[in-house]
Amino acid sequence: MSRALRLGAIMLISAFIPALSEGRSEPLNLALPTENDAFFRGGGPDFYQHIIRDFKGVTTRPWQGGQYGFVRNPVETGGGLVYTRFHEGLDIKPVRRDARGEPLDEVRAIAEGTVVHVNLVPGYSNYGKYVVVEHVWDGSSYYSLYGHLASATVSRGAKVNRGEQLGLLGYTGDGLDQARAHVHLELNLLLGRNFESWHVAFFKSDPNRHGLYNGLNLTGIDIAGLYLALRKRPGLSIPEFLEQEDTFYKVTLPASPNFDLPRRYPWLLREGGSASAPAWEVSFNQAGVPLRITPASAAVTAPTLSYIRKRGGDYAGMTRGVIGGSGANARLTESGLRLMRLLTWPD
Ligand SMILES: [Zn+2]
Numbered sequence: 001m002s003r004a005l006r007l008g009a010i011m012l013i014s015a016f017i018p019a020l021s022e023g024r025s026e027p028l029n030l031a032l033p034t035e036n037d038a039f040f041r042g043g044g045p046d047f048y049q050h051i052i053r054d055f056k057g058v059t060t061r062p063w064q065g066g067q068y069g070f071v072r073n074p075v076e077t078g079g080g081l082v083y084t085r086f087h088e089g090l091d092i093k094p095v096r097r098d099a100r101g102e103p104l105d106e107v108r109a110i111a112e113g114t115v116v117h118v119n120l121v122p123g124y125s126n127y128g129k130y131v132v133v134e135h136v137w138d139g140s141s142y143y144s145l146y147g148h149l150a151s152a153t154v155s156r157g158a159k160v161n162r163g164e165q166l167g168l169l170g171y172t173g174d175g176l177d178q179a180r181a182h183v184h185l186e187l188n189l190l191l192g193r194n195f196e197s198w199h200v201a202f203f204k205s206d207p208n209r210h211g212l213y214n215g216l217n218l219t220g221i222d223i224a225g226l227y228l229a230l231r232k233r234p235g236l237s238i239p240e241f242l243e244q245e246d247t248f249y250k251v252t253l254p255a256s257p258n259f260d261l262p263r264r265y266p267w268l269l270r271e272g273g274s275a276s277a278p279a280w281e282v283s284f285n286q287a288g289v290p291l292r293i294t295p296a297s298a299a300v301t302a303p304t305l306s307y308i309r310k311r312g313g314d315y316a317g318m319t320r321g322v323i324g325g326s327g328a329n330a331r332l333t334e335s336g337l338r339l340m341r342l343l344t345w346p347d
Contacts (some may be wrong), residue, residue, distance in 0.1 A: 004271035027235040028137060030227060031163050033146060033185050034105045036095045039227065043067075049093040049182035066091035066182070068224045069287070070318070077313050084248070084317030086287060087185035088146070088220035094169050103181040105169040107146050109160040110185070111135050117213035118152050124209045127184065129172025131166045132213040138237060139267050142283070143218055147184035148173045187226065188218035189289065191342050193260050198345040202338055217342070219289050239267035248286040249323055250307040251332065252279050252296045261290060268293040281306055288320055303340035305332050 032039060038046035044063060049064030053076055062344045065071050065087070073085035096101035110133075117132040119125055127147035131154060150170025154160060158300065171181040192198060195217040199208040208214050226241055253259060255278055262269050262280075270292050277295030285291055296306075306321060308330045313332050315323040322336035332340065341347055 028111075028230060028237060029162065030110045030187075030230060030322075031108065032092075032227075033107050033110050033144075033183055034092055034094070034169060036092050036105070039090075039092075039157050039224070043224075047092060049091040049180055051091075053156060060119060066093075068220070068222055075317060079312050083318055086320045088215075088287075089184045090224055091182040091184055093182050101178050103150070103169045103171075103178075104329055105183075106165045107131075107149060107167045107183050108163050108165050109133050110144050111162045111189070113144070115154045115158040115160060115166070117210060118154065118156050119210060121150060121209070122172035125215070126174055127215065129167070129170065130184075132161060132218075133166070138239075138267075140238075140267070141190065142238065142273070143186075143188040143190060143213065145186040145188060145213075145215075145220075146155060146185075146219065148176060148182060157230075161246075182232065185223065186218065186220040187223040188220050189265065189299075191217050191219055191261070191339075193264075194258060194345045195342065198342050206269055216256070220287070221289050222287070239265075242285075242289065242291050243270070245285045245289070245291055246309075247283040247307075248309050249319065250281050250283045251340050252281045252300050252304045252306045253340060253344055254300050254302065254347065255279055256347055258346060259344045261343055262293050265290070270294075284322075286318060288322055288339075294302070303332060303337055303343075305330060 037049055046214040048063040048066030050061040050063045051072065053060045053062055053065060055158065068087060069331050070091055071087050072083060074081045094105040096104040097216065098104055113132060113133040113135040116134045119127070119130050120130040129149040129152060130145060130147040131152050133144045135144065146333055147168055148170055149167040149172060152167040154166050169181060169183045171178055190212060195212050195214065199214065221242065229236055235297060259280060268290060271294060278299035279296035280294040281294050282290050283292040305323060311318060314326050316333065321333055322339060323330050324333040325331050
């Protein structure tokens with residue numbers, strides 16, 4: 001057998017075992033959430049809703065600001081323009097409006113799942129009215145989020161099929177108007193089971209009205225990249241997609257019985273793991289999505305930055321404020337430390 005054939009056979013076997021043990025029946029098949037399919041014809045201004053950018057006294061309306069990633073709040077640095085504000089989803093513009101300009105697009109589930117959260121009070125969230133759908137793929141739960149809706153047509157607990165309507169596209173939430181109506185779409189991992197008590201501990205004056213499905217507890221993967229990767233390679237899984245992402249920093253966490261990320265996403269233990277490690281090192285991409293968990297050899301008493309990729313300039317703008325300082329002085333910021341404690345809360 002050739003090496004390629006042998007590798008193929010091994011991959012086939014390893015793809016087959018989870019299918020047996022975890023009941024995966026269908027490959028990942030994500031629909032777009034509205035009729036707007038310009039994404040697959042190059043994206044750009046036909047797909048993404050623009051943002052309003054005031055930069056150096058000039059106002060522009062770049063559609064690029066609607067993409068996933070570091071696409072907002074440019075700052076001039078010695079190394080050129082750096083976009084310091086992260087956008088965790090896609091802002092998809094409507095394709096239908098009535099005579100008064102009100103958007104008419106249906107917002108639909110990107111895959112089969114269960115509605116786990118519906119927020120109907122715009123003022124309770126930057127997302128305005130939003131719906132969260134839980135999808136179970138290969139035994140792990142992922143959460144698609146649909147923000148700025150005009151209305152929701154589903155309630156919590158509803159089972160929905162791929163393409164089933166969840167609501168109507170709108171412009172609820174801070175800073176939007178009719179012209180900039182869009183659905184904000186995310187696909188997330190859930191960070192902590194004990195989010196609610198963590199939130200009470202750190203944000204007493206700001207009540208959490210969304211249970212586990214507060215945006216702070218959801219970390220959005222590069223869903224645009226995933227749609228494109230699935231077109232090239234149908235059958236790709238999210239663990240395989242994330243395995244291709246680059247590690248930007250690593251944080252070592254104290255051993256804790258509350259560290260449930262590897263139970264929720266066992267594929268993060270890519271080299272396997274022992275239950276008795278004195279600490280765990282979590283690798284994150286630049287967006288703060290966990291990519292890998294490995295046992296660490298030495299114990300720590302608090303989350304500690306153990307690696308960061310070398311880059312010039314202040315790390316805060318490159319890491320959504322999780323890491324601060326520059327060069328050898330890089331460290332977890334106060335909010336970064338808080339976020340890491342969520343992973344093992346109550347610590
Ligand atoms: Zn958005």
